[in-house]
Every structure is written in C-alpha cells, then in structure tokens.
Amino acid sequence: MNKEELPGLYIHAPFCRSKCFYCDFYSVASRSEIPAWLEAVRTEMILYKEEFPAFDSLYLGGGTPSVLEERELASLFESLRKHFAFGPGTEMTMEANPESLSPGKLKTVRDFGVNRISLGVQSLHDTDLKYLGRGHDSDQALKALEACRSAGFSNLSVDLIYGLETQTLQSWKNTLDLILECRPEHISCYQLTFEKSTALWKMRESGRVRSIGEKMEAAFFIWTSRYLQRRGYYHYEVSNFAAGREFMCRHNRKYWRHVPYLGLGPSAHSLSLGPMAGMDTTNVTPAGLKPGSTPAAFARAPRIRRWWNVKSVREYCRLLGEGKTPVAGSESLSREQYDLETFDLALRTEDGLDMSVFKDVAHSERVLAEWQKSGFVRVSDGRARPTRRGFLVADSLAVMLMDA
Ligand code: SF4
Numbered sequence: 503m504n505k506e507e508l509p510g511l512y513i514h515a516p517f518c519r520s521k522c523f524y525c526d527f528y529s530v531a532s533r534s535e536i537p538a539w540l541e542a543v544r545t546e547m548i549l550y551k552e553e554f555p556a557f558d559s560l561y562l563g564g565g566t567p568s569v570l571e572e573r574e575l576a577s578l579f580e581s582l583r584k585h586f587a588f589g590p591g592t593e594m595t596m597e598a599n600p601e602s603l604s605p606g607k608l609k610t611v612r613d614f615g616v617n618r619i620s621l622g623v624q625s626l627h628d629t630d631l632k633y634l635g636r637g638h639d640s641d642q643a644l645k646a647l648e649a650c651r652s653a654g655f656s657n658l659s660v661d662l663i664y665g666l667e668t669q670t671l672q673s674w675k676n677t678l679d680l681i682l683e684c685r686p687e688h689i690s691c692y693q694l695t696f697e698k699s700t701a702l703w704k705m706r707e708s709g710r711v712r713s714i715g716e717k718m719e720a721a722f723f724i725w726t727s728r729y730l731q732r733r734g735y736y737h738y739e740v741s742n743f744a745a746g747r748e749f750m751c752r753h754n755r756k757y758w759r760h761v762p763y764l765g766l767g768p769s770a771h772s773l774s775l776g777p778m779a780g781m782d783t784t785n786v787t788p789a790g791l792k793p794g795s796t797p798a799a800f801a802r803a804p805r806i807r808r809w810w811n812v813k814s815v816r817e818y819c820r821l822l823g824e825g826k827t828p829v830a831g832s833e834s835l836s837r838e839q840y841d842l843e844t845f846d847l848a849l850r851t852e853d854g855l856d857m858s859v860f861k862d863v864a865h866s867e868r869v870l871a872e873w874q875k876s877g878f879v880r881v882s883d884g885r886a887r888p889t890r891r892g893f894l895v896a897d898s899l900a901v902m903l904m905d906a
Pocket of ligand 1: 517518519520521522525526527529564565566599622
C-alpha cells in the first residue's frame with residue numbers, strides 16, 4: 503500500500519431474481535426488502551463516515567445490484583456521494599446480471615460515476631446456464647455486453663465458470679472465443695465448486711450431478727491460462743485476467759494486500775488498520791510489519807482489525823433501525839494469522855512475495871529451492887512469483903511455507 507492509496511468501499515446488495523444452484527453468497531430471491539435495506543445502508547454510511555471519509559474504489563456487489571430499479575440505484579448513489587468523498591480516478595464497479603440490466607440503469611449509474619461493469623455471464627452455452635440455475639440465456643448475455651458498450655462503458659469485466667460436467671474443452675473454448683470477440687478489459691474465470699449450503703451440493707449428494715474430478719479441473723485451468731495469455735490477457739491472480747495492468751481490479755487488489763476496506767450491507771466484511779477513533783488510516787500501512795516479525799514488532803505495528811455484519815437482511819435492517827450496529831463479529835489478527843494470510847494472498851497473485859520478506863522466514867531457502875524445482879515459483883525483480891503451476895496449487899503454498 504502506498505501512502506496515497508485510499509481504502510476501498512464495498513456495498514452488498516443481497517437481492518437476486520432467483521437463487522443459482524451453485525451460489526453460497528448471502529442473497530434473497532425477493533425485492534420486497536429493498537426499501538428497508540436502502541434506508542439501513544444509508545444509516546450505516548453515517549456510522550462510518552468519520553472513520554472512513556474517502557475512498558478510491560467502490561464495488562457495488564451482491565447479490566445482484568442490477569435488480570435495483572433506476573430510482574433505487576439513484577437514491578443509493580446520492581447517499582454515497584453525500585456521505586463520502588471519492589478520490590480522482592476512483593474505480594467504481596457495479597456487478598450486474600444480463601436479465602436485470604437495462605439501458606436506463608446503465609445510464610443512471612454511469613451518471614453517478616460508475617465506470618466499470620462486472621457482468622455475470624458464466625457461460626454462452628444454454629445447457630451450462632441451465633445446469634447452473636442461471637436466470638438468463640446466452641443471447642441475453644451477449645445483448646447485455648453490447649448494451650454496456652452502447653452506454654459508454656470502456657471497462658468491462660466478465661465472470662465465467664468452468665469445470666461443469668455439461669462442458670467440454672471445446673465448448674468452453676467456444677464461450678471464450680465469443681467473449682473475446684467483445685474484447686472485455688477483464689475476465690474472471692472461476693472453477694465450479696460445490697459449497698455445502700447450495701442446491702448443487704445436494705444434487706451431487708443425491709447423485710443427480712457430479713464433479714469432473716481434479717485432473718480435468720487442472721486441465722481446464724492450465725488450458726484457460728495459456729489460451730487467454732496468448733490472446734493478450736495478463737494472468738494476474740488465480741482466477742483473474744486483465745487486458746493490461748491498468749485493467750486489474752483495483753478494488754479486489756486491496757483485499758489481496760491488506761489495504762483497508764469498509765463493507766456495508768448484510769454479511770459485508772471490513773478491515774481497518776490502527777486504533778479506531780480519529781486516526782487517519784491513509785497514512786498507516788503495515789509495511790513496517792514483516793511476516794515472521796517478532797512479537798514486539800507486531801505489538802508496535804498498526805492493529806489489523808476485521809469485522810463482519812449479520813447475514814440476514816431483516817436483522818440488519820432491524821438493528822440499524824433501532825440505532826444498533828449490525829456487526830455480528832470481529833477479530834484482531836494475530837501475528838500467525840497475519841503471516842499466513844500475507845503469504846497466502848501474495849502467492850495467489852502474480853506480484854508474489856517480496857524476497858526481503860521471504861528470506862526472513864525460517865527455512866525459506868529450502869522451501870524456495872523446492873518450489874523452484876517443482877516449477878511453482880520463479881524469482882524476478884526481487885520477488886518470488888507464482889507460475890501457472892504455482893497458481894494451480896496456490897491454496898497449499900502458504901501452508902507449506904508455514905509448516906516448513
Ligand atoms: S445471481 Fe449471483 S449472487 Fe445471485 S444467486 Fe446467482 S450467483 Fe448468487
């Protein structure tokens with residue numbers, strides 16, 4: 503984090519038209535609570551406007567923010583503009599789904615400064631979309647992409663999912679080729695996962711669907727990375743590709759580098775550095791705190807505090823309506839947690855780990871030699887950077903380092 507970097511702001515709009523089979527994000531398939539949620543989010547903004555006065559990234563996610571009507575979106579952005587300042591060139595992203603996006607909504611949010619749309623396409627094959635329980639078809643997805651361009655958005659991100667049993671490498675390639683014709687500035691390719699609370703999990707338990715297995719998942723991952731890189735996309739995080747460094751998602755990069763962020767809305771998470779009251783967090787960085795640093799150094803370093811809101815829109819609205827905080831829990835990161843998370847996050851991104859930090863860690867020379875021999879990392883510009891094969895095992899690299 504450089505000293506000029508401001509925190510990021512996340513708003514969770516927990517509303518969807520229907521629930522996708524694979525989804526474990528908190529959302530409700532109803533619009534009835536939107537007015538109460540809007541009122542509650544406004545109240546929550548007031549709670550934090552002293553501590554977090556300014557941001558340089560905004561991410562309106564969910565759920566599906568595009569289920570909000572134009573007047574609801576306008577009302578939300580009016581409040582945001584009233585209570586917070588946004589630095590010059592702030593990246594403002596809104597997530598949207600093809601079936602609920604309209605030219606009017608695109609114009610509304612663009613007029614309020616939204617400059618990036620993240621569109622949930624997932625696949626351009628209708629059999630895949632049915633398998634996932636999505637509420638749109640491939641035609642609607644392509645039309646939504648066109649509508650974003652017509653509305654003047656020059657920074658588009660597309661979410662895709664691979665590793666479905668209805669998919670082959672060839673059909674996945676077809677989806678990517680059609681997407682590439684639209685030349686989005688950013689593509690996120692997520693591997694399908696079976697999360698316990700989802701309909702897809704239950705369908706697998708009852709034998710109606712199955713996973714494609716680790717070998718095939720790895721084949722999809724490696725092929726996708728190569729294919730998109732050959733077409734000029736920069737593979738900068740396990741699941742993320744950008745058409746240039748300037749199109750890497752500024753907001754998400756804050757999560758990966760322990761840069762403070764404020765999350766508003768049910769189930770949203772936040773992170774701050776240092777004492778809470780009256781502190782200018784923009785000038786505080788954990789830079790003096792190296793992973794593996796002594797307990798005394800950790801005690802002197804800015805405190806890293808994380809908290810999260812209740813996972814129920816009704817409860818969230820009730821608490822704020824009664825003048826109470828909607829926070830469900832909080833924690834201060836221990837040194838071990840901080841170290842593990844720093845390694846884990848760094849090794850999931852192309853930035854990798856700073857070698858001056860790495861060399862202070864016990865047994866790091868041996869671990870580095872093993873990783874290089876296995877082709878998991880390469881060292882360049884003073885950093886240990888994960889390779890494509892390293893991304894594939896990113897979840898276990900940090901643990902290997904901590905356990906060495
Ligand atoms: S639209 Fe997005 S948030 Fe809503 S259920 Fe589907 S995957 Fe989940």
